[in-house]
Amino acid sequence: MSVILVTGADLAPQALELLHDHDVVFAGKTPTEDEIVALCARHNPVAIIVRYSKVGAAAMDAAPALRVISKHGSGTDTIDRRAAQERGIEVVAAAGANAAAVAEQALALMLACAKSVVSLDARMHAGHWDKATHKSLELGGRTLGLVGLGAIGLRFARMADALGMRVIGFDPFAKGLPDYVMRVEMPDIWRESDVISLHCPLSDGNRKMVNAQTLAQTQRGVILVNTARGGLIDEDALLAAVKSGQVMAAGLDSFAVEPMVAGHPFQGQKGFVLSPHIGGVTGDAYVNMGVAAARNALAVLATQRTPA
Template structure:
């Protein structure tokens, strides 16, 4: 009596995947790692199911997981940032790493702009004051963004989209991006020193690498304009968090809008908590209903492109 071989496995490091992505992967057995998988969880599931592909949403994928899955051919990121994947280990094992570049660009760029506007207009503080029965019209002054300069670190899909929105607010847009072959329309490419000195607001839109870890630190913040606004929807490791906290408290930084952090999820007692001029969101820039589908489909398509090559 013959048996029908089971479907090859694809591991998803999350508890769900968009139905549109699942439809593309119908020839594979989908294994979910849960909402908050650890590296050990992922390695254990690799050992158990020997997946041909891993779609990475949460958690880190390192050499132990790769070694536990001899059939593994591709690691596909559900998003654009691949810093949670050990790319050196993957290359050494001839495992391709793919990213869903641009799939969440609209969502993240909108979050960055929301944080910039909220900082400039003191949205959170004024809301709290109003709910406490205060009326601060006679004493409050917001920051007007029109005519001011925003400096972008990175002008990939997200940065370029943010730049278009900033130009729509009549802001001057400058950017540093050593990988950009040409500047997006209306954006002036500059060196980092010019960006620090010239920007009234700085928004980070670059991947995290060993070279740029702690890019925004005590030294670079000191070279910025007094009262600069800082926005980060990229990776928390780009910022030296104690240095940023000190700069906010001293007034060197007027306000900061942050959607990513050095350690995630943020734990109770983090020094940023309770700071009125540091606006926090839990790395949700790319978390919209539309982006969920776009990233899932792109991650599935990237995995299949390798598996079916």
């Protein structure tokens, strides 16, 4: 029986049912890249379903039977796509499977920043009543700038439109946008947005796209939301912008290094609302991503002859 390696400790039962003709091997809760290589050498999987850790050339070379790497989610930046292409290994992603969950997290972070939910909650629990001194930001009529107009970005756009926000977006690959999303270029995003939300994949071309130069182009008091990839942001520059007031608040669900280590400068810093990259972690999304990842892997295997 051929092996499918899952770089995690579990997979939704509905996904496992789809894989019943294969021997499914789990790498564990937080596998290292070296552990993935060792498991590939031991089991020679025909497919890898990627939940955690990186899958690079060494893992691919350790598994000569490998034909497909299927991401349990939409972002494939933890997979060496160039190495896979060179070896004839297809890379597929569960695009859109967690769109509702991540868009809702982006909405929650935007609202938490605009309405000071976290800081007011802490003050209330400490016995304070700040009604006379606090003013929140009203979002209706303000501009949301979206970087990335895929399934997640467009779902968030619909939510923002329902709030009465003006929605602009940049995505060179998006087609057939709804009438409530205005297509613009990146300089317009920086210049016009009251809230900027990131929904694009991480690439060499956009790494640290949020930096000192681009943040200086924004309106003073802008809100930044990131439920995509931490590498899109120069964290030192963002910290300085929040401290200076150029950025009113940042709602972040992803970070340059994960998991975040103790002593990170964002921890305890006023103006940051943080969550541990759980935007796509809901019961429904767990099932949707697992099923999509399994189906994508099986679809590729069905069209290819794997060696004995």
